[in-house]
Amino acid sequence: MNDKRRLLQIINLAFISSAVFATFFGSNAQESNKRALYNRSANLIFFVCTIVVAFIVIFFIGFIFYTALPVFQSQGLINFIITDEWNYGKNIYGIRTFIAGTVIMTVVTLIMAVPISIFTAIFLSEIASPRLASTIRPFIELLVGIPSVVYGIFGLFVLENIFQNHIEPVLASLLGFIPIFVDVNPQSGLGVLLASTVLAIMVFPTITTISENAIRSVSVENRHASLSLGANRWETIRNVVLPAASSGIMTAVVLGMMRAMGETMAIVMLLGNSKTIPSSVMGPGYAMTSKILNDIGHHFSEEGPRAALFGIAAVLFAIEIGFVAVSRYLGGRK
Amino acid sequence: MNHRKAKESFYIFLCYFSAVLATLALFGILGKIALEALPSLNLEFLLTPENEAEGFGGGIANAIVGTILLSLLSTIFASPIAVGTAIYMQRYAKNARLVKSFSFIIDVLSGTPSIVLGIFGLMFLVYYMRFITGGFSLISGAIALTILILPVIERSAEEAIKSVPAELEDASYALGATKWETISKITLPNATTGIVTGIVLSIGRAAEESAVVVLTAGYSQFMPEFGVAAKESMLFGIRISPLQNLVASLPITVYHSFEFPSMVSPSEGFAAAFVLIVIVMVINAITRLIVWRRRIG
Numbered sequence: 001m002n003d004k005r006r007l008l009q010i011i012n013l014a015f016i017s018s019a020v021f022a023t024f025f026g027s028n029a030q031e032s033n034k035r036a037l038y039n040r041s042a043n044l045i046f047f048v049c050t051i052v053v054a055f056i057v058i059f060f061i062g063f064i065f066y067t068a069l070p071v072f073q074s075q076g077l078i079n080f081i082i083t084d085e086w087n088y089g090k091n092i093y094g095i096r097t098f099i100a101g102t103v104i105m106t107v108v109t110l111i112m113a114v115p116i117s118i119f120t121a122i123f124l125s126e127i128a129s130p131r132l133a134s135t136i137r138p139f140i141e142l143l144v145g146i147p148s149v150v151y152g153i154f155g156l157f158v159l160e161n162i163f164q165n166h167i168e169p170v171l172a173s174l175l176g177f178i179p180i181f182v183d184v185n186p187q188s189g190l191g192v193l194l195a196s197t198v199l200a201i202m203v204f205p206t207i208t209t210i211s212e213n214a215i216r217s218v219s220v221e222n223r224h225a226s227l228s229l230g231a232n233r234w235e236t237i238r239n240v241v242l243p244a245a246s247s248g249i250m251t252a253v254v255l256g257m258m259r260a261m262g263e264t265m266a267i268v269m270l271l272g273n274s275k276t277i278p279s280s281v282m283g284p285g286y287a288m289t290s291k292i293l294n295d296i297g298h299h300f301s302e303e304g305p306r307a308a309l310f311g312i313a314a315v316l317f318a319i320e321i322g323f324v325a326v327s328r329y330l331g332g333r334k
Numbered sequence: 335m336n337h338r339k340a341k342e343s344f345y346i347f348l349c350y351f352s353a354v355l356a357t358l359a360l361f362g363i364l365g366k367i368a369l370e371a372l373p374s375l376n377l378e379f380l381l382t383p384e385n386e387a388e389g390f391g392g393g394i395a396n397a398i399v400g401t402i403l404l405s406l407l408s409t410i411f412a413s414p415i416a417v418g419t420a421i422y423m424q425r426y427a428k429n430a431r432l433v434k435s436f437s438f439i440i441d442v443l444s445g446t447p448s449i450v451l452g453i454f455g456l457m458f459l460v461y462y463m464r465f466i467t468g469g470f471s472l473i474s475g476a477i478a479l480t481i482l483i484l485p486v487i488e489r490s491a492e493e494a495i496k497s498v499p500a501e502l503e504d505a506s507y508a509l510g511a512t513k514w515e516t517i518s519k520i521t522l523p524n525a526t527t528g529i530v531t532g533i534v535l536s537i538g539r540a541a542e543e544s545a546v547v548v549l550t551a552g553y554s555q556f557m558p559e560f561g562v563a564a565k566e567s568m569l570f571g572i573r574i575s576p577l578q579n580l581v582a583s584l585p586i587t588v589y590h591s592f593e594f595p596s597m598v599s600p601s602e603g604f605a606a607a608f609v610l611i612v613i614v615m616v617i618n619a620i621t622r623l624i625v626w627r628r629r630i631g
Binding site for chain 1: 338339341342345346348349350351352353355356357359360363364366367370414415416417418419421422423426427436438439440441442443445446447448449450451452453454456457458461481484488512513514515517518538542543544545548549585588589591592600603604607610611614615618622
C-alpha cells in the first residue's frame, strides 16, 4: 500500500514540475491550487532528501564491502582473519596481529575508563549538589571537544617520556612477576599502556555523560523506598539505582568501546606500530586502523593491496555494525 | 553496622576521587598544551601562511582558513539534506519498519570509524572521481565530511522536531492548514533552536576531524585562492579554485608535527592544536548559548 503511494509520488514529479511552471508563469492560478501544490512539492522534496541519504549510506557501505571482496575471495574470510602473515609481494594477507592489537588495546582502555567514568557519573548524579554538578559537567563535555589528533601529540610529546622513565619502570618492578606486566621495551614509552591511557581519556566523557543520564532517569521513588528501608546511600546506589540504570550504562560502555576501536590518529602515534601481538600491557602493537592509515597512501592504486586494506576496513566496519545493533538492543530503541 | 558505614564512605570517596581525577586531567591536558604552545604562539604565526614563512612550518594562516572553509562547506552541504530527512522521518513516514531500519542506518553511519569513511573518500572521491573533484581537494574533503556530519544533524533535528507539542500542530490542522503550512509555520519555528544547535555542533565535529581530511583534502602550504583556470584533465576543462585545489587544515598541521618532526616542531604542533581547541570551544560555547537562551525564552 505504502509502496504504491510512493510510486505515485514519483510519477507525480512530472505533473508537479509542470504545475510549478504553470503556477509561477501561468496567468491566473487559483490560491487553493497553489496551496495544494506547495503541499505536494514539500512532500516530494523531503522524500527525495530521505532517498538521497539512504542512497549515500547504502552506497558507502556497499562500496567498502565490494572493494574488499577480492581479498575475501583469494584468502578466504576465515583465513584472512586468523592468519598472521601480511606480505604485499607474495599477495598473502592475514590480519590476526592487527585484530589482536585492536582488541587488547580496547580491553585495556575499558578496564581503565569504565570504573572512573561510572564513579564520576554516580558522583555527578547522586552525590554532588546540583550546583557543583553543573559546574563540573561543562568541563567534562570540554574533553569531548579536544580533537583526537591533539590527544595524539599530547600522548607522544608529553606522556611518552613520563611513561618511559617513571610509570613503566615502577609498574614493572611492582608487578613484573606477572608476565603481562613485563616492560618488554624499556627504551620506549610507546605501547598498549600509553595508547590505552590516552584512549581512556578520550572515551571517558562519552561513557560518563550517557551513564549519568541513565542514572538520573531512575525514579526518585525507588531511591526513597530503599532509603526508608534503612539502606544507606551506597547500598541504595549499588542495589537499586545501578541495576535500574544498567542497560543505559551498558549502552554507554558499548558506545565508548566503539569510539576506542575506531580511533585512528592518536593510535598511529602511540601504539608503536610494530607488527607483533603485544605480549605485555607495555609492549607495542599494531591496530587495524593504523595499518589502514599507514599503508593506504602507497597502495590505493594497486588491486591486491587495496582490497586487503579495504578488507581490514570491512572487518572493522562489520564489528562496528554489530555493536550498533547491540547498543540499540540494549537501549530498547523502538 | 560499622562495616556498612565504612563501605559507604569508601565508595563515596571513590566517587569524589574519580571526579577530581577527571577534572584534574582536563586542566592538566589543557594547561600543558597551552604551555607547550606558548613559545610559537604569536600573531605572526597565526597570520602567516606556511609558504610565506621562512623554512618549513612557521605559519598556520593557510590551515586556519582551510579548516574554516572545510567545516562551513560540509555543513552547508549536509544541513538541508539532513533536516529534510529528519522532517520526513518524523512527520511523513508512516511505515514503522521502514522508519526503524532507516534509524538503524543512521546509527551505523554515526558509529562509522572515521578511517573507514576516509578510505572511502580516498578511493571514490579522490581516485575514481578525480576528473570532477580534482583529486585531493577542498570539495573531496567537504563531501567526505558531509557524510560524517549527516547523522549528527539528522539526529538532533529529529529530536527537536519530536519535541514540538502535538497540540500546536493539531490546532493548525483544525484551522484548515495543509501539512506543509503546518510544518513550515508551526513545527519548524518551534524546532529551530534544536536544529541550529545540531548544525553548530556539526561545524565543530567537522573542524576537528583528521583521519577523513588527511585522506581526502590533502595539504597545501598556500592560502586558498579564488579563481578559475584552464585544466584539460578535468570536467569541462576548467579548474575552479579553491574547490578543486588542495587545502590545508589545522588537524593536518598537528599531524605533521608527528609525521615530519623536522619540518613542524612539536611546539608549532601544539600551537596549531591550541588554536584548533579554541575554535572548537568557541563553537561549543555558541551551542551552549543557544540552548541556554531557549531555556530562558
